[in-house]
Amino acid sequence: MSKPRLLVLTSTFPRWRGDTDPRFVYDLCRMLAREFAVTVLAPHCAGAARTEEVDGLTVRRFRYAPARLEKLAYDGGIAARLGRAPAYWLLVPALLLGQLVAAVRLLRREDFDVVHAHWLIPQGVVAVAARSLARRSPRLVCTSHGSDLYGFNGRLGKLAKRYAVAGADHVAVVSRPMVAAIRRLGGDVPVSVAPMGVDLRSRFTVDESVARDPNQMLYIGRLVEGKGLEPLLDAMPRIAARYPEMKLLLVGDGQKREELRRIVDRLGLEGRVVFMGSRRHDQLPDLLRRAGVAALPFGRDEGLGLTAIEALGCGCPVVVGDAPAVDDIVERDVTGFVVDPRDVEALIRAISAVRDDPSRALAMAREGRRRVAARYDWAVVGGHYAKLLRGATVKTCGGTVG
Numbered sequence: 001m002s003k004p005r006l007l008v009l010t011s012t013f014p015r016w017r018g019d020t021d022p023r024f025v026y027d028l029c030r031m032l033a034r035e036f037a038v039t040v041l042a043p044h045c046a047g048a049a050r051t052e053e054v055d056g057l058t059v060r061r062f063r064y065a066p067a068r069l070e071k072l073a074y075d076g077g078i079a080a081r082l083g084r085a086p087a088y089w090l091l092v093p094a095l096l097l098g099q100l101v102a103a104v105r106l107l108r109r110e111d112f113d114v115v116h117a118h119w120l121i122p123q124g125v126v127a128v129a130a131r132s133l134a135r136r137s138p139r140l141v142c143t144s145h146g147s148d149l150y151g152f153n154g155r156l157g158k159l160a161k162r163y164a165v166a167g168a169d170h171v172a173v174v175s176r177p178m179v180a181a182i183r184r185l186g187g188d189v190p191v192s193v194a195p196m197g198v199d200l201r202s203r204f205t206v207d208e209s210v211a212r213d214p215n216q217m218l219y220i221g222r223l224v225e226g227k228g229l230e231p232l233l234d235a236m237p238r239i240a241a242r243y244p245e246m247k248l249l250l251v252g253d254g255q256k257r258e259e260l261r262r263i264v265d266r267l268g269l270e271g272r273v274v275f276m277g278s279r280r281h282d283q284l285p286d287l288l289r290r291a292g293v294a295a296l297p298f299g300r301d302e303g304l305g306l307t308a309i310e311a312l313g314c315g316c317p318v319v320v321g322d323a324p325a326v327d328d329i330v331e332r333d334v335t336g337f338v339v340d341p342r343d344v345e346a347l348i349r350a351i352s353a354v355r356d357d358p359s360r361a362l363a364m365a366r367e368g369r370r371r372v373a374a375r376y377d378w379a380v381v382g383g384h385y386a387k388l389l390r391g392a393t394v395k396t397c398g399g400t401v402g
Contacts (some may be wrong), residue, residue: 006036020278031382107134124164136188177324178208197381204313223254228297228341231260240284288314297341312368317361
């Protein structure tokens with residue numbers, strides 16, 4: 001019996017082996033390939049293959065501009081690029097049209113059973129329009145990851161989000177607080193809580209043979225707006241005065257890198273704050289096993305916060321921002337420290353609590369690992385999504401997944 005055919009629309013997908021861009025869509029597709037024939041449609045960029053077979057997935061990358069201009073996706077994400085460099089808005093119509101044309105062609109040429117669109121904007125909008133233009137009727141599931149739902153709040157953005165939600169057969173969100181935000185868009189589409197996952201069985205694991213450095217504070221993530229990095233840097237002079245050996249390692253890259261460097265220079269933090277650049281996904285567990293604390297001051301628009309799950313998976317104590325989604329991952333003062341990321345004093349108190357009582361902090365992290373492993377390992381998440389998508393090929397799903 002042949003597998004049902006699944007078309008995945010995404011703007012974030014590894015461009016090549018060892019790519020440092022987020023890989024959660026790729027990891028989910030690999031899990032789904034056990035039960036579906038998966039085709040991925042993603043934006044092209046210079047250096048990436050137009051078509052390739054990767055780990056059982058068929059990957060097609062659509063062109064939307066000359067190669068030297070195809071920079072809207074990747075390296076920080078679409079929303080971050082638009083926020084930092086308004087000139088990129090000129091590429092938005094081209095990307096939408098390129099993705100729409102490619103999706104319509106695929107839907108007309110191949111008999112897909114279900115379409116899975118990651119992010120309401122732009123993929124959800126494109127998927128709804130493509131299904132109509134192609135005159136095909138595969139079921140459509142849209143997953144919102146947070147930035148697409150909490151952002152784009154102008155009149156046009158709200159219309160686009162409503163269009164995507166109204167045209168979908170099912171909407172998945174990656175954390176519980178997002179359900180209410182979807183409902184506020186109107187309509188009665190079924191909504192499931194279906195987070196992305198982390199490899200907590202073989203990659204993000206505890207290694208007791210690796211010694212933690214209590215003076216090493218680690219941030220992993222994009223250096224973009226909304227990550228709470230400025231208050232964290234503002235806290236560093238007082239943290240350094242209290243703990244002279246402590247350093248902050250910033251792992252990641254993004255449009256705010258040079259601005260953050262200027263803040264470091266202004267605060268006299270040379271040598272205290274280290275910009276490590278992007279790292280491959282397989283290099284992150286070792287960093288998390290050695291760090292004394294992971295400082296992850298998420299902003300309010302964070303959809304889930306996979307880095308916190310990765311940190312807990314490695315047994316690393318966490319200090320996280322109080323984004324709504326954090327409650328799904330961290331129980332305050334039980335599995336980690338949760339603070340207002342804008343409150344420098346609160347950041348200092350939480351980081352000091354980890355530094356002053358490492359035994360308690362490590363015990364909290366161990367309990368955190370036990371909890372996230374039961375919900376966020378890819379084997380669990382992949383099974384949830386497979387059920388949701390299998391149901392979507394037959395009927396509209398209801399209830400909550402995950």
